[in-house]
Amino acid sequence: MDLEKTLSRQEMLSISKPARYIGREWNISLKKKEDVEISVALAFPDLYEIGMSHLGLKILYYILNSLPGVRAERAFAPWPDMGKMMKEKNIPLYSLENKIPLRNFDAVGISLQHELNYTNVLYLLDLAGIPLRSEERGEEFPLILGGGPCAFNPEPVSPFFDVFLLGEGEEAIVEIVEILRVMKGEKRSDVLSELAKIEGCYVPLLYSVSYHPDGKIKNISPSRVVRKRWVKNLDGAPYPQKIIVPYLNIVHDRIPLEIARGCTRGCRFCQAGMIYRPHRERSPEKVIELAEKLVKSTGYEEVSLLSLSSTDYSAIEYLVRDLSFRLKESKVNVSLPSLRMDAFSVEVAQSLQEVRRSGLTFAPEAGSERLRRVINKGLTDEDIFQTVEKTFSSGWREVKLYFMIGLPGEREEDIRDIANLVKEILGRGKKKGVHLGISAFIPKSHTPFQWTKQEEIKSLEEKMAILHSLLRPLGRRVRYNWSDFEVNLVEGALSRGDRRISSVIERVYRKGGVMDNWREFFSLRRWQEGFEEEGLDLNFYTHRERDREEIFPWEHLSPGVSKDFLWKEYQLSQEEKITPPCQEGKNCYNCGVC
Amino acid sequence: MDKFRYRVKHQKIAPFHFISQLDLSRLWSRAFRRAGLPVAYSQGFNPRPLLSFGPALPLGVESRAEYWDVFLYQELSPEEILMILNREVLSELKAEEANILPLSFPSISRSMKGVRYSYYFSQSIEEKAGLSPDMGIEEEKREVVGELFVVLFLFKEEKILYSPAKWAEILRKEWGESPVRIVKEEVLW
Ligand code: SF4
Numbered sequence: 001m002d003l004e005k006t007l008s009r010q011e012m013l014s015i016s017k018p019a020r021y022i023g024r025e026w027n028i029s030l031k032k033k034e035d036v037e038i039s040v041a042l043a044f045p046d047l048y049e050i051g052m053s054h055l056g057l058k059i060l061y062y063i064l065n066s067l068p069g070v071r072a073e074r075a076f077a078p079w080p081d082m083g084k085m086m087k088e089k090n091i092p093l094y095s096l097e098n099k100i101p102l103r104n105f106d107a108v109g110i111s112l113q114h115e116l117n118y119t120n121v122l123y124l125l126d127l128a129g130i131p132l133r134s135e136e137r138g139e140e141f142p143l144i145l146g147g148g149p150c151a152f153n154p155e156p157v158s159p160f161f162d163v164f165l166l167g168e169g170e171e172a173i174v175e176i177v178e179i180l181r182v183m184k185g186e187k188r189s190d191v192l193s194e195l196a197k198i199e200g201c202y203v204p205l206l207y208s209v210s211y212h213p214d215g216k217i218k219n220i221s222p223s224r225v226v227r228k229r230w231v232k233n234l235d236g237a238p239y240p241q242k243i244i245v246p247y248l249n250i251v252h253d254r255i256p257l258e259i260a261r262g263c264t265r266g267c268r269f270c271q272a273g274m275i276y277r278p279h280r281e282r283s284p285e286k287v288i289e290l291a292e293k294l295v296k297s298t299g300y301e302e303v304s305l306l307s308l309s310s311t312d313y314s315a316i317e318y319l320v321r322d323l324s325f326r327l328k329e330s331k332v333n334v335s336l337p338s339l340r341m342d343a344f345s346v347e348v349a350q351s352l353q354e355v356r357r358s359g360l361t362f363a364p365e366a367g368s369e370r371l372r373r374v375i376n377k378g379l380t381d382e383d384i385f386q387t388v389e390k391t392f393s394s395g396w397r398e399v400k401l402y403f404m405i406g407l408p409g410e411r412e413e414d415i416r417d418i419a420n421l422v423k424e425i426l427g428r429g430k431k432k433g434v435h436l437g438i439s440a441f442i443p444k445s446h447t448p449f450q451w452t453k454q455e456e457i458k459s460l461e462e463k464m465a466i467l468h469s470l471l472r473p474l475g476r477r478v479r480y481n482w483s484d485f486e487v488n489l490v491e492g493a494l495s496r497g498d499r500r501i502s503s504v505i506e507r508v509y510r511k512g513g514v515m516d517n518w519r520e521f522f523s524l525r526r527w528q529e530g531f532e533e534e535g536l537d538l539n540f541y542t543h544r545e546r547d548r549e550e551i552f553p554w555e556h557l558s559p560g561v562s563k564d565f566l567w568k569e570y571q572l573s574q575e576e577k578i579t580p581p582c583q584e585g586k587n588c589y590n591c592g593v594c
Numbered sequence: 595m596d597k598f599r600y601r602v603k604h605q606k607i608a609p610f611h612f613i614s615q616l617d618l619s620r621l622w623s624r625a626f627r628r629a630g631l632p633v634a635y636s637q638g639f640n641p642r643p644l645l646s647f648g649p650a651l652p653l654g655v656e657s658r659a660e661y662w663d664v665f666l667y668q669e670l671s672p673e674e675i676l677m678i679l680n681r682e683v684l685s686e687l688k689a690e691e692a693n694i695l696p697l698s699f700p701s702i703s704r705s706m707k708g709v710r711y712s713y714y715f716s717q718s719i720e721e722k723a724g725l726s727p728d729m730g731i732e733e734e735k736r737e738v739v740g741e742l743f744v745v746l747f748l749f750k751e752e753k754i755l756y757s758p759a760k761w762a763e764i765l766r767k768e769w770g771e772s773p774v775r776i777v778k779e780e781v782l783w
Contacts (some may be wrong), residue, residue: 003609004608004609008771008772008774009611009654009773009775009776011773012612012654012655018612018653019612019613019614019617022609022610022613023609024609024610024614024644024684024686026624026683026684049753245624247613247617247618247621248613249616249620251616255704295627296628297628298628299623299624299625299626299627299628299629299682300626300627301623301624301625301627330627330633330643331627332627333640480642483769519694
């Protein structure tokens with residue numbers, strides 16, 4: 001397809017940021033048609049600037065294009081102005097590299113990072129001219145593969161996919177492509193049953209779900225559990241030596257360098273902490289080697305050392321010092337996106353040559369020590385004050401603090417304690433500022449809080465009202481913003497939803513729902529109507545405490561962490577008891593992963 | 595350290611006419627780093643290459659004559675610079691010419707004496723197109739190239755910085771059609 005012949009200059013100028021749709025970025029892979037046996041489109045159900053910031057996409061793109069005979073190209077969800085134009089002009093969703101319509105690929109891999117992208121999955125398929133449901137797709141259509149954190153409870157979107165991959169894709173994607181290659185031209189159903197044999201691959205069509213009259217799940221059959229894939233040794237795992245450099249300013253416009261995967265802290269609200277277990281590190285030597293290669297191949301001005309908690313990396317001081325020194329001459333900065341809340345982390349941040357003295361960000365998550373014990377965030381008030389004091393005395397002008405409200409077992413005094421913390425912090429840093437990011441807690445699958453009920457909007461609003469009354473009088477040194485509770489409500493229903501919700505998602509999409517994670521496009525009304533029309537109750541999925549025995553929609557999908565371990569953690573949370581960080585061989589709680 | 599000032603001329607051909615001036619400056623900064631060019635940087639926490647552009651090209655306008663000035667810490671021949679740069683950018687952005695300039699030489703905008711733009715229309719407007727509006731922009735040539743009707747304009751003196759996109763708007767009102775392509779052909783010094 002020739003984009004320039006299809007859309008005129010005037011038409012391209014009439015849409016926002018036409019650069020999203022032109023491709024031609026640095027380091028893209030352009031394989032010749034005659035060299036290609038299997039082609040995979042990597043489609044991201046969100047805007048270019050978001051999808052291009054995602055590390056998993058870069059890793060898979062690199063691995064697939066390194067395989068001889070395999071072509072991987074990218075596609076993103078167009079902003080609604082472009083989506084509309086594409087529909088009007090009959091332009092099918094195409095890949096950015098060779099401008100090939102998505103339906104001409106052998107497979108389309110869709111990354112599921114966020115539940116609010118679910119309508120965008122349908123948007124991508126629809127724009128591509130691919131039937132939405134697996135059972136409606138004939139032999140001529142590509143296989144639709146899903147992955148990412150939402151694949152651990154993909155049930156609400158399961159009818160739209162042919163296969164999900166649970167966990168880390170580095171090894172499995174090669175096995176999947178091999179089967180596609182060997183079985184090219186064979187019947188779709190045969191390919192699917194072959195793919196289902198790969199460890200970590202879940203083919204939803206092969207499972208059926210029955211329900212009790214009260215709506216709870218009666219049975220999922222067969223009982224075979226699909227277990228996630230994970231890479232044992234990060235140093236041995238493939239990592240891109242070059243990544244695509246976009247022209248637009250994307251959300252994370254820098255080199256992402258993953259130094260560790262998984263987290264040992266075991267915060268009870270955190271799905272990432274559970275599904276990415278165990279904790280593994282890439283060696284400093286390997287990180288440094290990759291950083292130097294990536295700087296050379298991209299010309300980026302910043303390297304960001306990624307992990308769920310960067311300062312938990314065992315050699316972080318050495319790594320930061322050595323890397324900053326090596327990159328200094330080429331004027332490349334090193335940054336750490338996720339700091340643990342302690343003085344050590346502030347010291348490490350201080351040693352970065354890139355010293356944006358505006359602010360440092362931490363996540364205490366709850367206002368009181370008691371509630372932090374409930375969620376297993378073992379920070380004392382004193383830890384918080386010391387970290388903040390150190391931040392201010394090191395020259396930063398502001399701390400940004402993340403809190404959640406609506407946590408299980410939360411009382412009014414815990415809310416007041418958020419404001420008390422802020423007051424105390426203002427007292428300890430004259431002329432310094434505090435920026436609060438407040439979000440509503442959403443219980444997620446595969447966490448100790450998967451049994452708990454999500455808080456109603458009304459009560460969240462009451463809590464926010466208390467916070468307003470306490471924070472506003474503190475004046476201009478305190479800035480704060482909070483999440484959209486209506487969006488959080490839908491996110492909650494989708495994240496613990498079952499297969500029946502797929503029809504709701506389809507209805508919402510048909511009513512015009514796309515880009516639901518963008519406030520200007522989200523509409524609670526549309527979702528409520530969708531639930532009503534399907535005869536389903538949104539509250540059933542959100543505002544309901546489950547009992548120990550309930551069969552979850554994700555019962556047959558496992559990140560390795562056992563249900564017993566999660567239940568025990570849930571009980572401990574109610575006893576307000578802490579579980580310290582785990583360590584293989586030394587301090588193991590037998591969660592089931594290692 | 596001694597500094598050397600270079601003025602480089604490059605193309606910005608479709609689809610790169612859809613990337614903005616800001617994107618373009620980031621793109622060249624990254625190309626310099628990949629190339630390992632000894633570029634002089636600004637001071638401060640976020641050092642940027644000392645790179646200065648002429649007047650920004652509006653989105654949707656192509657160019658065969660974009661320019662920027664850069665300071666290097668090493669004297670390189672123009673051929674070397676072009677070779678190094680062209681390894682680091684796609685052909686639509688090809689660097690065509692490099693000249694070494696005295697450090698105190700006037701900026702790009704101040705050195706410009708005129709700019710030539712081609713406006714490509716569909717052939718059907720050839721008959722309809724009357725005289726171009728009298729606004730101090732000189733029409734130099736009309737011709738039919740393939741299936742297109744091309745009009746060459748010279749923007750000079752106080753019109754040097756006039757937006758070629760605004761001019762397209764004015765022509766559209768007069769002739770009833772938007773150009774399918776606008777190309778900045780040449781800068782007169
Ligand atoms: S098995 Fe033990 S060491 Fe491994 S992640 Fe679970 S608790 Fe930690």
